Amino acid sequence: MIQIFGVIGDPIGHSLSPEMHNAAYHALGLDCIYLPFHVRAERLRDAIEGAGALGIRGLNVTVPHKVAVMELVEPDLLARKIGAVNTIDFATLKGYNTDVAGITGSLESAGVDLRGKRVLLLGAGGAARAAAFASIEAGCKLVIANRTRSKGEKLADELGRGVNAIGLEDDEIGPAIAESDVLINATSVGMYPEIDKIPIRPELLHPDLVVFDLIYNPLETMLLSEAKKKGCKTISGVKMLVYQGAASFRIWLGIDPPVDVMETVVRERLIL
Template identity: 55%
Template sequence: MQLFGVLGDPVSHSLSPVMHNAAFKALGMDCEYHAFRVSPDNLHDAIHGALALGFGGLNLTIPLKEKALGIVEPSELAKQIGAVNTVDFKKGIKGYNTDGIGAKMALAGNGIGVKGKNVLLLGAGGAARAIAFQLAKDGASVIIANRTSGRAEALASEVSKVGCVGASGFEDLKARIRECDILINSTSVGMSPGTSETIVTSDMMHKDLVVFDIVYNPMSTRLLREAKKAGAKAIDGVMMLVYQGAEAFKIWTGRTPPVDVMEKAVRERLK
């Protein structure tokens, strides 16, 4: 049997074991995926220990993604993003970031292409970095909006190396949303237990807008309920989680996992 795992601190909330084990079972693969609590101070030993034990691969979650850059050999994209969420052991210790691909695929799976689109991205944290780099690289025009505009400006200046990107505070969100095709929330606003919170309300939206919330617990966030009220298209965060996981699965195994099985496993657990 081959082992895989996710490292984080905390990590008990992770849905990755549910999702990957469902995929392994569906494909009849003799593999298991588990969650391991690892502090940043122990990350080097944990990654090298997994290699020594013959693990097939790892995922990394908060607060380990940035720290891993100095431990693995990062891909060009992971280096640009400044974070690693997937580790592969086939040839040494290679690090990748599949978060941006997860967001792009979640949109594509709902029939939304990003090339030539105006995207307003709320937040300037780790998830925002991955999404901004991916979408700008794929030809979207991205505005990063953050409560502290300085953080948005700093991120925008980095992402501008790969595409068209600007920055903003939250003060003129309504005007920004009027001009955008896709609104993405990459902050934790609306996540359980703060389920009544939202940065944007229906009166700020238009019906041609696509609203994508990367929060997946709850599946129907206040932001998505506001989007439906405005007649806008609403996309929940489950598919980003599933598609970033599917990309990691491909990197480790060379096989395409059953995305529908992974999605069903996650949605059932969240219910």
């Protein structure tokens, strides 16, 4: 019998996870299908309960549900530490976080060693929590910048370990960028279809900065484009998508996926 997997989010039309996972299933000859499901916040509980009742095998969870879904599944230790779930296995109704694997894998593949770096993290949502955890585990000095300052401060308080939170006003974000080695954008600013938006003023960037945008659609966001002009090393969100997806694949099916096939499909789709 065919096994059904999927991804839930709001919005969801931009997601390339279905094409990526379905290509992997096809390459391995697996009788599986992966589908996108548009789920609004007020229907999240219904969606999770309904998916289990319908026999869906597993779900990925994306914006804005990664934190809220924690109450509807049993998070594993890593997901509890991060405070966000992006993968649900309905065989056990357990929640996992594979975003950390996506973030660390992306940085490693780009030759960036986070250890001891000064990291400025934009955002305080589910993906930001994973990036914050990865940074703290690497012994980084971490600053969180968020449009709603109180949300950033709340995350900083939860993390402890000397994490600071600031707003996005120039008098705060400017000096923070100047003092940082790595900037990670974990917001949705610049994501398709609003590809002409950028989370910070590009004038604030400097050439010694590594700029990692977790957004993968478009392949090169406005932030990455402006960072390249400034001479920054840039990392797109494609590797993160692929590595976190591969980790989810292993949780659900217990086998290694064809990562090269997954990445090729994503890149081909993004340059169409």
